[in-house]
Amino acid sequence: MSIGLLNTALSGLAAFQRSLETTSNNISNVNTEGYSRQRAELSTRPEQFLGGNFVGTGVSVANIARSYDQFITGQVRSSNSAFGEVDTYHSLAAQIDSIIAADSTSLAPSMKAFFDAVHEVADDPSSIPARQVMLSEAESLAQTFSTMNGRFEQIRDQVNVGLGGMVSDLNSYAKEIAELNNKIVADIGRAKGGQLPNQLLDQRDMLLNDMAKLVDVSVVNQKDGSISVFIGKGQPLVLSDYAAVLSVQSSDSDPTHKEIFMNGQNISNQLSGGSLYGSLRFRDEVLDPAQQQLGLLATGMAVEFNRVHQAGYDLEGSAGARFFDLGSPEIPVVAKVADPTATLTATFATSASGLKASDYQLTISAVGPPPAYTLTRLSDNTNVTAPADGFNLALSGTLTVGDSFLIRPAYDAAKNIKLAITDPKQIAAAQGRVDGPPVSGLPGDNRNALALAQLENASLMFNGTATFSDAYGQIVSKVGTQTRNAQVSRSAQDTLLKQATSSWESVSGVNLDEEAANLIKFQQSYQAAAQAISVANTLFDSLIGAVR
Structure with missing residues (x-):
């Protein structure tokens, strides 16, 4: 007993x-x-x-x-992923919003000062000081375009560096999870009665949470205690003790445009959730369109101002020259051709009305003569004809079916725009006589200067529906709306994340009173x-x- x-x-x-x-x-x-x-x-x-x-x-x-509650733990991962996406998107979009909307960096004051100077020349076309002020304000406007574009490029570099860091972290997490899978399977096999290595399981869940902050993950539990981790639309990142390797690579046409690759395949368009996807979505939805639209505005001002300026006469009796210069070549083209002699030259039409904020892809479908091709506007994947979108094309050299050309009418315009004249006497303020042959160099003739000043309020953008100020206002409005929507989404996801975390704490957290x-x-x-x-x-x- x-x-x-x-x-x-x-x-x-x-x-x-x-x-x-x-x-x-x-x-x-x-x-x-x-x-x-x-x-x-x-x-x-x-x-x-x-x-x-x-x-x-x-x-x-x-x-x-x-x-442990599998459902609540999965909810925390999902909330981390959703919050990581909108938080990154909002923080980056807010930077663009502050650049284009703040008075100190906005383009609107520079445009207003420039056209005010044009009006001063129209009021006193023979005044050299007034002409010099106009050139100075034009120089300042071009510099503002370039500075704003430079800020966009800095943010692009920030995004690219961030993508590299996040991909490196994902690779590290995937490798650690694969190693933990090995240890967990071994420990479960060594134990009797189904005991689990709790510390290793906690470590693995922590890594999954960290991974979910970067990209949305799907977790599948295996019978042996290991897990499989999938990202995007089913891309396997971890399978038992195997960990795939992600990489960041530049596109063929633009070294600053980064894509995410897994095992040699581009998976950028298949990702969702997390800071990684938030960065990609910001670049595609906010940064690229804003930079394209800024370039479109610079292009529109240069094309339309040059058109009117070249129709007038300066104080020396010469026909008006180009007032703004968009660089050489006027429209950048990136060729991917079989024969290096195959070239494509793109030039702007005389009117900016048809210009779109987009890149274009031209693909040769038949060598001809004349050659046949398809021209795709990449912003909406629509096949178009070049003149309708405000630029002309000329092909030359030995073309091959399948040759392609990336045409970027607006993308670099804000960076490249410069003042083409340096002498105030070269400003073509005069129009000449209305009756008979034109006589240039009339000091009191301000008719062409008036035509230049009238460009400020002329609806010359977006197929004749918007002025230059309206076009810039649309950029500010669109980015502001995107930033505001992102802020609202961020607040909502932050609340959901806190609720999910609180639920996890109530189930898995340590309560000192209870202990x-x-x-x-x-x-x-x-x-x-x-x-x-x-x-x-x-x-x-x-x-x-x-x-x-």
């Missing part, structure tokens, strides 16, 4: 000691990020049939389990088991004394 009592008490002593150790471990890790509260699961030992009765034999520790209560409970249980041992010892001594 005393032997059975002793064994039963000893089992309780061991079980409550393990419970105390588990509680102490919980308290020690109360501030450890990602730690899941653990509990000792107790079970009764098999009963013995003695004297016609089933007699209990004590307690054993069946398992040290962590408090303190458990400490007292298990301490008293331990003391009671020790007292039972003392009683068993006394009974045993009595029994020994009785038989001596």
Whole structure:
């Protein structure tokens, strides 16, 4: 009897000691990020049939389990991914918004100052100081275009550096998860009764959370305890102990345009969620369109101002020259051809009305003569004809079916625009006589200067529906709306993330009040088991004394 009592008490002593150790471990890790509260699961030992009765034999520790809810943990990962996307998108979009909307960096004051100077020349066409002010304001306007474009390029570099860093982190996380898969499978195989390596499981969940902040992930649990991790539209990043490698590569046509590759395949368009996708979405939805539209505005002002300026005469009696220069070549073209002699030259039409904020892809479908090709506007993947979109094309050299050319009418215009004349006398303010042959160099003739000044309020952009100021206002309005929408989404996702985190804390987090209560409970249980041992010892001594 005393032997059975002793064994039963000893089992309780061991079980409550393990419970105390588990509680102490919980308290020690109360501030450890990602730690899941653990509990000792107790079970009764098999009963013995003695004297016609089933007699209990004590307690054993069946398992040290962590408090874990698969659904809530998945919800936290999903919320981390959604918040990471909108948070990154908003922070980057806000930078563009501050550049184009702030008075100190906005283009609107420079345009207004330039046209005010044009009006001054129209009021006094023979004034050299007024002409010099006009040139100075034109120079300042071109510089503002270039400065703003430069700020856009800085943000592009920031995005590209960020993409590289995030891809490096994803590769590191994937490798660590694959290594943890190996360890977890080995530990589960070594343990008996289905015990799990809780610390390794917590580490793996933490890595999954970190990964979800960068890109949306799908997790599939395997029977052996390992997991498979998929990103995007089912691209396998981790399969058991295998980890794929992501890389950042430049596009063939633009070294500043980065794409995400996995095993040699471009998966940029298949990703979703997380800061990585937020950066890509910002670049495609905000940065690229804003830079294209800024370039379109610079192109429109240069083309239309040059058209009117070249129709007039300067103070020296010469026909008006180009006022703005958009660089050489006027429209950049990136060729991907079989024969290096194959070339494409693109030039702006005389009117900016048909210009679009887009790049174009020309692909040769037949060599001719004349050659046949398809011209695709990449902003909406629509096949178009060149003159309709405000520029003309000329092919030459040995063409091959499949040759392609990337045409960028507006993309670099804000960076390249410069003042083409330096002498104030070269400003073509005069129009000449209305009757008979034109006579240039009339000091009081301001008719061409008036025509130049009228460009400020003329609807010359977007097929004759917008002035230059309207065009810039549309950029400001669109970016502002995108930034505001992103801010609203960020606030909503932040709330959802906090709710998901709170749910996880309620299930898996360590509650010090609860652990303190458990400490007292298990301490008293331990003391009671020790007292039972003392009683068993006394009974045993009595029994020994009785038989001596």
